[in-house]
Each structure stands twice: as C-alpha cells, then as structure tokens.
Amino acid sequence: MNIFHFTYNFLATALSLAVLPAVWMQARRDPARKAVLAQRLGYCLPSRDGLNPARPRIWIHAVSVGEVKAAEAVVNALDIACRKVPILLTTTTMAGQRYARRQFHGRATVEYAPVDLWTAIGRFLSVHRPDLLVCMETEIWPNWIFRAHGAGIKTVFLNGRISARSIRSYMKIRPLMKPTLEKVNAFSMISAMDARRIISLGAPAHRVQVNGNAKMDAQDWAVDDALIENLKRTYAVDDHTPVFIAGSVRGAEMDILMDVYGRLAVQVPGMVFIIAPRHIENSPGIAARASAKGIDWQYRTQLGKTGRARHSPVVILDTIGELHHLYGIATVVFCGASLVPLGGQNVLEAAAWAKPILYGPSMEDFEEARTLLETFGGGMCVKDEVELTERAAYLLTHPCEARRLGCLAKKAILSSQGAAGRHARMIADLLHLPPA
Template sequence: MNIPYLLYVFTGSILFLLLFPFFLLYSLITGKHRKGLLQRLGIYINVPAASISGVPRIWLHAASVGEVKVAGAIIESINSQLPECEIIVSTTTTAGHELSIKSFKGNVTFVYAPVDFILSVRKSLSAFKPDILVCIETEIWPNWLVQAHKMGIRTMIVNGRISVRSIRKYILIKQLMKYTLSCIDAFSMIGKEDAERIRKIGAPLERVEVNGNAKYDLLVRQTIPEINLKMKGIFNLKGGETVFVAGSTRKGEEKIILDTYMEVLKDFPDTILVIAPRHIERTHQVETIVREYGCQCQLFTELKVAERKSPVVIVNTIGELQDLYSIATIAFCGGSLVPLGGQNVLEAAVWGKPVIYGPYMDDFLGAKDLLEQFKGGIQVENGHDLTEKVRYYLLNKKEADSIGDLARRAVMSNKGAAGKHTAVICKHL
C-alpha cells in the first residue's frame, strides 16, 4: 500500500470526523449545503439505485456548470453509440446539479457526488455499481478513484485538462498523485500541454492520449438562430443597438468594466451593458457598484416578465451566458484582468463575436492559444487597454466583424472531440 495514500486516508478521515459535526450544525442553522447532504455521505434514500437496469452503467462526474456542459456533449455521443446504457451524472455544486436535471433527459440518474471520505465513496460505488467511472476535466479525487479501482470499476479522465495553476499544487503532492493516477485506466486529454502535465505528475505514458475539447462540439450545436431571436426579444432589441457583454466577471473587474462603459457612452450613448458575474451570489454587490456609477440597472430575471428599460442588465441566472453572447456587439471574458485564470473565451467566439480577455488566462490557455492561432483573439493588459480596444472595435465595425469571423473559424476547426472521448470510454467497457 502506498504510504502517501495511507496518510491521505488517515488524515482525511480524522479531519472529516472532527469537522463534520460543526459543518452539520452550520448547515442546519443557515440552510446552506443542506441539499443533497445525505447523498454526499453516500446515502441515497430517494434515488432508485436498485431499479437502474441499463447496461452498461456509466457514471459521469461533472463538478459544476462548466463540466456539466461538457457532459452534455459526451452524453449525446454515448447515447448514439450505446442507446441501451444507463448514465449516472454526479455533481458537486447545487448549480451544477440543477443544470444537469434541466439539461439531460432519458436514461439519466442525477445525484450529488460523495465527499472524498473513504466510507462515503465506497458506499456510493456499492449503491450504483457502475461499470466505469468517468471524471470530467480536472476531477482527481484520490479515495474515489483508488477505491473504484479496488472494487474492479474501470476509471477514466475525459476532456482532461491540467492548468498551470493546478500543476503547481499537484507537484507538491506528487507521490500521492502518482499512486492515484496509477489507478486510472485511461486519460483522454484536451491538448498536448494537458497530456504533458498529467504525465509530469505521474500518469502512465501509455494510458494518455489527446482528443480535443468536447465543449467545442456543444458550443457549435448551441449556436442556432432561435437563441439569438429569443435573446433579442428578452432585451427588446430592434436592431442596430450596441451591446457590450461582460461575462463571468470577478470581484475587482466590474469597476474596470464600468470605467470602460462610461467612456464608450461618449461615442455610443445608447450602448447596453450586460454584466454576468461568475458567481450569482454577488448580484447585489454588483448592483451596488453599478448604481455608484449613476447607472440604472435591471436584473436579467426581470426582463423575462417585464420590458427592459435600463441600459445596464445584471445576469442573475446560471447557464445562459453563452446564449447572451449571441446579442453582443463585443464581448469581454472575466477572471482575466484579475489573477483568477480566466474563463472560456470560445463561448463568445463561436457566435462570431470579437472577444476580449486580460493577461490572466492560465486555466484556459488552450482556448486562448486556439483563438490567437487563427488571429481571432484580443488580449488587453489592463483597464485602460480594455477601454481603448473596446472603443477601437466599436468604431471600426469591419475589423470587428473580421476578427469575430476568425474567432468562429477557430472553434469550428476543432469539432468532433466528444466522439473521440466517447470512443475511449467504449474501448474500456
């Protein structure tokens, strides 16, 4: 038995047993994290695990909203190749869980993922008895993966990505990671850099392959004219309006966006600003900031029941950002002007929009590099640079259209990854 793994099990178990009573009390008092609490412990009272009869039985783990979207592309591909299979989708976050229920129909069971406590993961795996456990992107949980391997369940990482920030942390626990990764049967990674990084932390060379980003397939399928028409209706757009969409913004970026917006208004006084904070619990905070700038604003949910009258709209829903990019004249992807790794620039690019991002794109280097390879990306260094670039492309529509077209071509050039990842899953069933 691997000593680092034994230490992980021992210390993790002690910490879990010591801290769980306090967490439970906090949850009961505040109501937070109460949803799915028993499922996180491996107890499935209202989930008919025994009645799941499809063969093979595939467990897909998608941590949150982003991974759930990837799961959608892979599930569609799996169903076309294995129509009799049963799929279990687990998520870590409430937002991810709700989006998965909303998005997937048919032979899919929805659960919360167990905490990485050895008894919880064994109880979960015993309840559902999957033929294969598929973790999406960077979900590497030692107990879950090691215990699945010990129980004879095949394990995989698909659409795998290892960011620059992640690998720094993993290297600190390399011996634990090496043992955990030795229990994984296949690594179907997004890009060469991801493959190199996972090998660097211990993945067996012969089990690693590169198959692209399944999110591209989903992005392309979701760019349909009906979505654009729907969003135009919600925003009461008549045609010709300038719309600046700032997606997945983080703390510290909204003021930068609003500084830019105030400058844009000098040339385009009717510009509509759409701010979609990365975490919707910050909605009230963002509202306060907008009003400090003297701007009227409405919440996105209000537009679904009443006419838009304010120039600034704050998005307070989950899972609609890509659709919102369809009405953008120009887009900005957040988490990139502050050192938080960026966001997926391709959600705007697939609509053929000029997309701007800051220098901090460590978590999405593959997407950034793809855009820049096609000369379809616009990087800025700071708030002043953002203002200059936004004004430039709004004043030079032909150049904006051209760079948006190049951005879309970049996404279209990488279709087909979901099928490749699914082929790897099928090979190990």
C-alpha cells in the same frame, strides 16, 4: 495504501469529524440540504437492483455546468456510436445538479457526488456497482480511484485538462498523485500541454492520449434565432445597436468595468453595456458601484416585467443560466477573471456565437482555448483597462470588423469539433462495447 495515502485519509477523516457534526446540525433544518448531505456521505442512496446485470454501467462525474456540457456531448456521441448503456451522472455544485437533471432527464440517473472519504465512497460503489468511472476534466480524488481500482472498476479521465495554476498545486503533493494516477486505466486529454502535465504528475505515458475538447461538440453551440430575437426585444436592441457584454466578471474587475463603461459611453453613442458577475451574489455589489458613479442601471430581472422595456444603458445580470445565449446579441464580448490574476473563464461560449472576444493577460486556466482563438484571429488579449477601452471602442464603432473577427472565432470552434466522438470511443474500447 502508501504512507501518503494513509496520511491523506487520516487528515480527511479528522477534518470530517471536526466539521460534519456542525454541518449536519445546520442541514437538519432544511430537508433538501439534509438529503444532499446524506447522499454525499453515501447514505440514503436509491437501490440499483432493477438494472440489467449483463449491461455495463458508467458513472460519470462532472463538477458543475461546464463539465456537464462536455459529458452531455460525450454521452450523445456514445449513444450514436454504440448501444445505449446505463449512465449515473454525479455533480458537486447545485448549479451543475440543476443543469444535469434538466439535460439528462430520462437518459441518466443524476445524483450528488460522494465526498472523498474511504467509507463514503465504499458505500456509494457498493450500491451503484459501476463498471467504469469517468472523471470529466481532471477531478483527482484518491479514494475514488483507489476504491474503484480495488473493486475492479476501470477509471478514465475524459476531456482532461490541467491548468498552469493547478499543476503547481498538484506537484506539491506528487507523492500522493503518482500512485493514484497509476491506477487510472486511461487519460483522454484536451491538449498536448495537458498531456505533458498529467504525465509529469505520474500518469503512465502509454495510457495518455490527446483527443481535443468535447465542449466544442456541446449541443448549445447551435444558434437559436428565435431565442436571439426574443432577447433583442427584452433588451430593446436591434442589429445596429452597439452592445458590449462583460461576462464572468470577478474581484477588482467590477470596479475596472465601471470605469471602462464611463469611457466607452463618451466614445460610443447609444451603447448598451451588459455586465454579468461570475457569481450572482455579486450583482448588488456591481449595482452599488454603478450608483456611486452616477451610472443609470437596471437589473436583468426588471426587464420585461409588466411590459417594462430596458431604459437604462447599463444592465446588470442577476439571473442564472442566461449569459451563454445573451452573447448572441453582443457586438463585442469581454471574458472576465482575466484582468485580475484569477486564471480567466471559458472564451469558447462567446466564440460559438461568432463574436470577437477580448480578455486580460490572466488566462492560465484556459490556455488551450486562448491559443485556439488567437491562432484563428478571433480573440485578443488586452493588458489593462486602457487597452480594453481602446479595443472595445474600435470594434463597437466598426461593426464590420467586429463581424469579421467574430467569424474567425466561430471558425476556431468549427475546426475543433469531433472531440466528443474520440472521447466516446475510448469509453467503448475500455468496456469492449459492440457497435450499434
């Protein structure tokens, strides 16, 4: 443990001593929250004594839903290529936990991840005793990696990516990052840019490979025609209805998109405008903005109740987990967190449905996906709300062109599949797994 790691642990411990008592007192009133907090601190963990000690165990950490989807694709590829091995999957967010429990039911043990405290991770590892720690994307937790290394547990980063914004933050603490990354056995990165960035942080270059994006192989890329028909009925649209979907909208974009709707409504008769905030708690804020501008709107949860159909031109999404499939009824998609300096959101979900995708200039967190789409011609950057309105209006009134660009976006997805298998082979090699 060098001075930087010692300082990190000192500060983390001091912060936990200051914050945890208050958090614990709050959690005591809610048994579910109390159980989660205890689990994250390394207590009340289920015993793993029943596992076959001869079979290697893999701990996969996936922060939230997006990372769980990538992990699912890798595990599916691993199951196909090798004998099944026990999987422990951890998440940080509640949304990720719910999704993981649903998708991995019967295939993996799903728990909350331990906090990066020396004692908490020690308790976690002593109970679960994994042979390999898999960090999806790039979750760099020093104590996880140091303690795993000390216990003889191999570590690998899969589907690794580091955005332009993240690298700037990480470089400020490079003296801590470098010795941490030196203890990682392998890095399976999404793109060459991600590889260069992880090497610049201190990862040994000979352990770094570029294997693509496992999310391209996620099962939910498959189109469910029956589900789409059901959504069309719910939203009262058909194949000729111009539908504009603004997904994962954040911050000032909520005001911007209301102005964009006002302009589009004049230019595109019969348009249905669906807006989905990145965080569901912001739905009432969008509703308030719409009301203030005299816009007729409905919440998604109001549709289909007691036979009620959509009657308003604007629908505000106030549900969790529907946006991905909702892209299937869109004519044009705008991907949010990009007209404001927030790094963008994942544009590939809409591309999977063969939809043309518009986004703002702030796509730093998804450079690889943006480059892929633009290479094939399925994605377009708009510099501001005026250009967004112009591009959207053109595509909404020229559906043949919208379908052509959507097919190019889908082609981009198909061109990049197979990454999950390459990531899975890295796991198999590290654990010396025999083929099935």
